[in-house]
Amino acid sequence: MAKFVVTPASQAQRDAWTGGAFPDVERVRPGLWSIPVPIPINPLRYVLVYALELPDGVAIIDAGWNTDEAYDALVAGLGVAGYAITDVKGVLVTHLHPDHYGLAGRVREASGAWIALHPADARLLRERYDDEVVHSLVERERALLLRCGVPPESLDELAGASMRIRHVVSMARPDRLVEDDEDLGLPGWDLKAVWTPGHSPGHLCFVSPGRRLLFSGDHVLAKITPMVAVHPQSGPNPLADYLDSLAAVRKLEVDEVLPAHEYRFLELTERVDHVMAHHDERLAEVEQVVGAHDGVDCWRVATRLTWSRPWETIPPYMRRSANNETLAHLVWLEARGRVVREPGEPDLWRTA
DSSP states (O other): OOOOOOOBSOHHHHHHHHTTOOOOOEEEETTEEEEEEEOTTOTTOEEEEEEEEETTEEEEEOOOOSSHHHHHHHHHHHHHTTOOGGGEEEEEOSOSSHHHHTTHHHHHHHHOOEEEEOHHHHTTHHHHHOTTTHHHHHHHHHHHHHHHTOOHHHHHHHHTGGGGGGGGOOOOOOSEEOOTTOBOOOTTOOOEEEEOOSSSTTOEEEEETTTTEEEEETTSOSSSOOOOOOOTTSOSSHHHHHHHHHHHHHTOOOSEEEESSSOOBSOHHHHHHHHHHHHHHHHHHHHHHHHHSSSBOHHHHHHTSOOSSOGGGSOHHHHHHHHHHHHHHHHHHHHTTSEEEEOSSSOEEEEO
């Protein structure tokens, strides 16, 4: 696939990302700030929280992980913009992953702000983050991995891989459930929600038609593609959902994309086309592997695909992600009659 490089909307922000540095708080334009909040022990390094000025304070898009370091960075960043944490009136969460949702409860405790989330993600919170029931999610993940052909000696480690970061989330029920195309009602902002399932079932982007801005969360990023995977809390065909969501945002007329990671950029349409082409190539590669190893399980398909590093150097928690992403591509191909599944433990995949 031909390489496509987006034009950064902030050269300083791009230089920080590519140089492994931590970007500065930036005034994007009047009434809008970008605040980097660190993510501990993670290659993404930080989440970009956006502060939208209101007549009586600010609303923020996403919040960061629930660590003291992240909270202090958010407070300091708001201070650069001239606000205190107590000035936050609302937290618009793009989706329920810890680096976006984790600090929302702590912000609400400090400020009384409301928390907004899409209903599809709100329904998943208790099973994911409540100590009393989370074991059921681990068992469901274990059953899925077993059907994928994950080696028995790796099952328990991979099934429980997410449990080590549950402490970075402050469990908080949302105060507002935001639906697709809903006007957020923020004074001075024509901000509307765009439901973009795929990376999570309830992922939201936020668009300002008047300012021609798209806050894209993890849906569209400048360089990397978000994880789209089959797992116990995903939809039945998350890659189909994701590609449909890409087509939906491609129609938006915006001048700048403000993602939750990496850096801001200009070309939404071209970047969406590039991501779609990437998945077309990935689907073709998955189909080719199945054709070359007729009657193969998902895990073995994953081990034969091209990744950013050799398979043997990928840590266990990332191998689980790779397996579940591979399964998402197999399910997409299955839905279109290009591969067939022979159910069992493990399921075996064959060309149609």
